[in-house]
Amino acid sequence: MNRSRVQQGNTGRLRDFGLKVLASHGSLSAEEEQSARASLADMQAAEDDAELMAEGAPLNQAQILLEGWAVCQRVLSDGRRQIFSFLVPGDIFGLCARPHGEATCAIAALSPATVAPLPLLNDALNTPGTAGRIVQDVLALQESLLINQVVRLGRQSAYERLIGLLLEFHDRLAVMDMVEDGSFILPFTQEVLSDALGLSTVHTNRTLQQLRREHLIETHLTHVRLLDLKMLAGISDYRMPSSLSRRAASTAK
Amino acid sequence: MNRSRVQQGNTGRLRDFGLKVLASHGSLSAEEEQSARASLADMQAAEDDAELMAEGAPLNQAQILLEGWAVCQRVLSDGRRQIFSFLVPGDIFGLCARPHGEATCAIAALSPATVAPLPLLNDALNTPGTAGRIVQDVLALQESLLINQVVRLGRQSAYERLIGLLLEFHDRLAVMDMVEDGSFILPFTQEVLSDALGLSTVHTNRTLQQLRREHLIETHLTHVRLLDLKMLAGISDYRMPSSLSRRAASTAK
DNA sequence: CGAGTGTTTGATAATGTTCAAGAAGCGTGG
DNA sequence: CCACGCTTCTTGAACATTATCAAACACTCG
Numbered sequence: 001m002n003r004s005r006v007q008q009g010n011t012g013r014l015r016d017f018g019l020k021v022l023a024s025h026g027s028l029s030a031e032e033e034q035s036a037r038a039s040l041a042d043m044q045a046a047e048d049d050a051e052l053m054a055e056g057a058p059l060n061q062a063q064i065l066l067e068g069w070a071v072c073q074r075v076l077s078d079g080r081r082q083i084f085s086f087l088v089p090g091d092i093f094g095l096c097a098r099p100h101g102e103a104t105c106a107i108a109a110l111s112p113a114t115v116a117p118l119p120l121l122n123d124a125l126n127t128p129g130t131a132g133r134i135v136q137d138v139l140a141l142q143e144s145l146l147i148n149q150v151v152r153l154g155r156q157s158a159y160e161r162l163i164g165l166l167l168e169f170h171d172r173l174a175v176m177d178m179v180e181d182g183s184f185i186l187p188f189t190q191e192v193l194s195d196a197l198g199l200s201t202v203h204t205n206r207t208l209q210q211l212r213r214e215h216l217i218e219t220h221l222t223h224v225r226l227l228d229l230k231m232l233a234g235i236s237d238y239r240m241p242s243s244l245s246r247r248a249a250s251t252a253k
Numbered sequence: 254m255n256r257s258r259v260q261q262g263n264t265g266r267l268r269d270f271g272l273k274v275l276a277s278h279g280s281l282s283a284e285e286e287q288s289a290r291a292s293l294a295d296m297q298a299a300e301d302d303a304e305l306m307a308e309g310a311p312l313n314q315a316q317i318l319l320e321g322w323a324v325c326q327r328v329l330s331d332g333r334r335q336i337f338s339f340l341v342p343g344d345i346f347g348l349c350a351r352p353h354g355e356a357t358c359a360i361a362a363l364s365p366a367t368v369a370p371l372p373l374l375n376d377a378l379n380t381p382g383t384a385g386r387i388v389q390d391v392l393a394l395q396e397s398l399l400i401n402q403v404v405r406l407g408r409q410s411a412y413e414r415l416i417g418l419l420l421e422f423h424d425r426l427a428v429m430d431m432v433e434d435g436s437f438i439l440p441f442t443q444e445v446l447s448d449a450l451g452l453s454t455v456h457t458n459r460t461l462q463q464l465r466r467e468h469l470i471e472t473h474l475t476h477v478r479l480l481d482l483k484m485l486a487g488i489s490d491y492r493m494p495s496s497l498s499r500r501a502a503s504t505a506k
Numbered sequence: 507c508g509a510g511t512g513t514t515t516g517a518t519a520a521t522g523t524t525c526a527a528g529a530a531g532c533g534t535g536g
Numbered sequence: 537c538c539a540c541g542c543t544t545c546t547t548g549a550a551c552a553t554t555a556t557c558a559a560a561c562a563c564t565c566g
Binding site: 410411455456474 | 553
């Protein structure tokens with residue numbers, strides 16, 4: 001774990017982002033905001049590729065990813081890697097519903113990242129306030145994303161899988177206010193995408209090309225734009241997880 | 254939901270089986286055993302193919318599958334089916350770590366089944382006794398099985414997947430004392446296996462044949478025998494979930 | 507025996523992988 | 537500013553894996 005101070009100028013912006021994310025689940029009480037504000041100040045930078053959490057680590061320290069992306073992954077003994085899920089900026093991790101839970105997979109940063117502890121959320125699952133609500137929402141979302149991942153890997157074609165994952169990114173980033181006109185940034189390589197989709201990089205590349213040829217997406221460097229959400233959702237049989245759509249509604253101006 | 258009385262002669266055996274399963278997590282207190290005994294008496298039969306739990310149903314009624322197999326599954330709009338996980342006799346379902354949880358997928362019986370409620374386990378997650386321990390164990394196992402399923406589907410060949418799933422069956426049934434000399438019964442068709450493995454039935458069939466030709470397994474009707482556990486585990490990079498190996502140790506005479 | 511369901515087989519096609527090499531983007535240091 | 541090395545993306549060709557379709561076979565139950 002290789003962490004260090006965060007550049008001065010950013011801390012304010014990132015702290016406000018963290019507070020906004022928490023508040024998107026419900027309004028924070030004065031004490032809750034106080035606690036969140038204090039712990040967000042402890043934010044730390046992590047390098048690209050840093051392991052934010054090891055497989056088997058005790059799940060008793062809630063954290064929020066304030067900046068950068070990360071993945072939950074497992075590496076097979078022969079080097080093949082499977083990515084289970086992505087963490088996007090604003091995502092909360094390190095939670096577990098049951099006491100003494102252990103991480104079932106490692107969490108690794110995909111880009112330089114900033115992380116802050118949220119002791120407020122530790123063991124908050126069954127508490128009445130907004131903290132409890134946040135934990136519930138986060139766990140519910142995690143579960144439903146994992147189920148969607150199984151469906152993609154088991155029963156969908158490369159084409160459908162890729163679309164489904166892009167739509168998931170879209171909806172999750174939209175809740176964090178990181179989508180503009182269908183466009184967002186994926187700060188990682190096609191290899192990462194492939195390890196999530198269970199495909200070779202070459203095939204991921206060609207499938208992306210197909211989507212571009214069909215004018216369903218545009219890409220420029222790490223920017224992706226989804227051009228026809230309805231069409232894409234139809235092709236991949238995608239439905240937004242209910243735990244997201246609730247929050248999307250509450251975020252809308 | 255199509256349920257009815259259980260045949261007279263079986264209730265005693267099934268009740269004892271249920272009690273044995275619960276006790277395999279830790280010794281039950283007098284009150285716990287009392288409660289379990291009472292609710293096991295409410296066991297009900299379910300037909301082949303019956304839906305034991307609908308997708309979206311509130312997860313607040315713990316139940317135990319005393320007899321028969323079931324699956325967690327989701328069906329895509331075009332009819333393709335993905336099976337996420339299997340429930341073997343002795344498995345507990347209907348639990349959720351968070352309050353107000355909803356089932357993310359439907360549970361369907363694969364064979365005629367017998368099910369009993371276990372109110373003892375409702376909201377027992379954070380309680381001190383053995384009931385709490387059971388809930389923790391069950392949830393931990395579910396999670397780790399789902400992760401294994403993702404790895405199989407995403408990064409393993411048909412051959413590896415099939416072996417991995419067979420080993421999982423072996424170890425889970427062994428804990429329930431349903432394996433004899435590497436041999437056990439899978440009371441469902443190759444189509445079910447295929448829907449779990451994300452393969453066509455034809456390909457599942459041919460992969461099974463290959464395993465037989467290589468003398469790694471034997472099959473006779475619904476009986477399967479694994480002939481070389483070490484070899485099989487090596488091929489598929491399989492490790493027994495830790496939540497199972499703990500119980501396997503405690504079950505051993 | 508006959509209908510129904512599940513398994514096996516063969517032929518063929520689609521989907522996805524591998525390997526190898528070239529092109530494009532990016533940072534670094536001269 | 538350019539040259540260089542590095543990584544990522546892209547391309548082509550050959551190959552492997554898995555799916556699809558259709559038919560035959562086997563087993564089970566009435």
